[in-house]
Amino acid sequence: MSTALEAASDGWVVTKRNLLKIKRVPDLVIFSTIQPIMFVLLFAYVFGGAIATPGINYREFLIPGIFVQTVAFGAGITAIGLADDLQKGIVDRFRSLPMSRGAVLFGRTSSDLINNVFTVIVMSVTGVIVGWRINEGFLRGVAGFAILFLFAYAMSWISAVIGLSVKSVEVAQSAGFIWMFPLTFLSNAFVPTSSLPSALRPIAEWNPISSVVLALRELWGNAPAGAANGTGFPAQHPIWLAIGWCLLILVIFVPLSISRYRRAASR
Amino acid sequence: MANAIIAEQLGKTYGSVTAVVGLDLVVPEGTVLGLLGPNGAGKTTTVRMLTTLITPTSGRCEVGGIDVCAHPDKVRRIIGVSGQYAAVDDYLTGQENLEMVGRLYHLGKRRARQRAKELLEQFELTDAADRPAKTYSGGMRRRLDLAGALVVQPPVIFLDEPTTGLDPRSRLGMWGVISDLVKAGSTLLLTTQYLEEADRLCDDIVVIDHGRAIAQGTAAELKGQMGGEKLAVAVGDRSELVPAADVLRSVGVDEPEIDEQAREVTVHIERGTAALVEAVRKLDAAEITPTNLEIRKPTLDDVFLTLTGQPAEEQPGGTQ
Ligand SMILES: Nc1ncnc2c1ncn2[C@@H]1O[C@H](COP(=O)(O)OP(=O)(O)O)[C@@H](O)[C@H]1O
Numbered sequence A: 001m002s003t004a005l006e007a008a009s010d011g012w013v014v015t016k017r018n019l020l021k022i023k024r025v026p027d028l029v030i031f032s033t034i035q036p037i038m039f040v041l042l043f044a045y046v047f048g049g050a051i052a053t054p055g056i057n058y059r060e061f062l063i064p065g066i067f068v069q070t071v072a073f074g075a076g077i078t079a080i081g082l083a084d085d086l087q088k089g090i091v092d093r094f095r096s097l098p099m100s101r102g103a104v105l106f107g108r109t110s111s112d113l114i115n116n117v118f119t120v121i122v123m124s125v126t127g128v129i130v131g132w133r134i135n136e137g138f139l140r141g142v143a144g145f146a147i148l149f150l151f152a153y154a155m156s157w158i159s160a161v162i163g164l165s166v167k168s169v170e171v172a173q174s175a176g177f178i179w180m181f182p183l184t185f186l187s188n189a190f191v192p193t194s195s196l197p198s199a200l201r202p203i204a205e206w207n208p209i210s211s212v213v214l215a216l217r218e219l220w221g222n223a224p225a226g227a228a229n230g231t232g233f234p235a236q237h238p239i240w241l242a243i244g245w246c247l248l249i250l251v252i253f254v255p256l257s258i259s260r261y262r263r264a265a266s267r
Numbered sequence B: 001m002a003n004a005i006i007a008e009q010l011g012k013t014y015g016s017v018t019a020v021v022g023l024d025l026v027v028p029e030g031t032v033l034g035l036l037g038p039n040g041a042g043k044t045t046t047v048r049m050l051t052t053l054i055t056p057t058s059g060r061c062e063v064g065g066i067d068v069c070a071h072p073d074k075v076r077r078i079i080g081v082s083g084q085y086a087a088v089d090d091y092l093t094g095q096e097n098l099e100m101v102g103r104l105y106h107l108g109k110r111r112a113r114q115r116a117k118e119l120l121e122q123f124e125l126t127d128a129a130d131r132p133a134k135t136y137s138g139g140m141r142r143r144l145d146l147a148g149a150l151v152v153q154p155p156v157i158f159l160d161e162p163t164t165g166l167d168p169r170s171r172l173g174m175w176g177v178i179s180d181l182v183k184a185g186s187t188l189l190l191t192t193q194y195l196e197e198a199d200r201l202c203d204d205i206v207v208i209d210h211g212r213a214i215a216q217g218t219a220a221e222l223k224g225q226m227g228g229e230k231l232a233v234a235v236g237d238r239s240e241l242v243p244a245a246d247v248l249r250s251v252g253v254d255e256p257e258i259d260e261q262a263r264e265v266t267v268h269i270e271r272g273t274a275a276l277v278e279a280v281r282k283l284d285a286a287e288i289t290p291t292n293l294e295i296r297k298p299t300l301d302d303v304f305l306t307l308t309g310q311p312a313e314e315q316p317g318g319t320q
């Protein structure tokens, strides 16, 4: 077998192993399903009437925001999974095998991506039930999901660095998520940036989360009219900016995680 | 005969903590080396250096003729490792755990499945093959972990405290498994805190303390250094201590020691049970009825007492 094939096979073996755990602990699946449904319902019905989104129903506006927030938190699982493997010595076992270096990380981020895809399917169904629609046709619909999953995957790699740095499940449980609150709330995910205090507006507009959310809204026809989308470059080129952010995250965090992995394991 | 494992002046420091220093090891092919030492002596650190898991801060090591630091990938192909804490995946079944390891050695799907079955059979885990490892007892986990180290029948095997924490029955089972490996011709490096275990399994023993080798030899040689086995006689009344000592003097090989407090006399002996029988006979003739009579085998504590003048104790950090 060539090295590339071996690496892919190793990654797949680790992915399958991680997915088996999800199957064996169904509570995980149940909660990762209930949470997004709850979010969709809470935001749609509690805030639905209070937030002005000119030209578009708030629920349609909201769903891409909830999607992005949920996959970001879903990516936080990567930190916990890796910290767990380090803590339990499984990584030592892996590292004493002649397997490819990145397999543990690619396997982990892949299984977490699959988990996120599942969550998005559940949320999409819930979204359709509460009135969300993709208004711009099949291809743009698919493109939107592609960007959403690219973003989810990129976030997993940030999460991987955190998991490898903290090395304990307990710490990963908070450190893996805490930074996501300001990140997702200082964005256009739940409210139009135009309604934010003016000091925060530029931050929110340049926030990668906002770019991804806006890209989805544009592709799916869920965007409000005019200034509610924000202003300037991020508002004009959300799709390319979203892709750019994701690639930038990957370019930085994939090599960083791999080098962290080597060091974390060879303390 | 070639050497399967060589360490030269191997050392590892963590900040101000010296975990291992100036360690030399030579393990000829097909033999078993025991690394004997108390908690914190540096056993795990040594195993982790030899198995590519950590990089030494000084010295060098070779496994199967391959320089470990220069070609860790090549070394990983020829070693099997079972770490101090069983690294099995709780959520996978025994079969799945071993199949995964087989796949990661690039055995191919069918071969990996087949090999997992064989190993489960060999380690008497077939009945539990389809249960998640979470439900296994300590001894079963340990065996599963060891099986994971043997998937590709590696020529060099490292076992870090393979029996620590096991109940006596599981320990015996593990000894059986290890003896079989040795018979099959593998080279083994195992660590332990028990002299008895090293005696039972190892051709050669290196005693380490504070990261340094403080003695080396076969179990017999080490015991010889300590004067070997002791015969201990406890008596009901203090007045019997001196007559008992007189008896033991004629049976043992050195001057008997009297412990007034414990009402006990001990002496080093060479001929084991023969000395015991002789002592019984002579004690009887002297009309002394012991409350206890036993042969004491030297323990790690005795080794340490002899070598360092201090009992083996947990060492919080080998700062030197
Ligand atoms: N990662 C580490 N960081 C700091 N000190 C360590 C580390 N690993 C081991 N040590 C120290 O090195 C010494 C030897 O440890 P170890 O090799 O685990 O001993 P053993 O396996 O014989 O019980 C101990 O004093 C331990 O505290």
Ligand SMILES: [Mg+2]
Pocket: B040, B043, B044, B045, B084, B160, B161
């Ligand atoms: Mg240890």
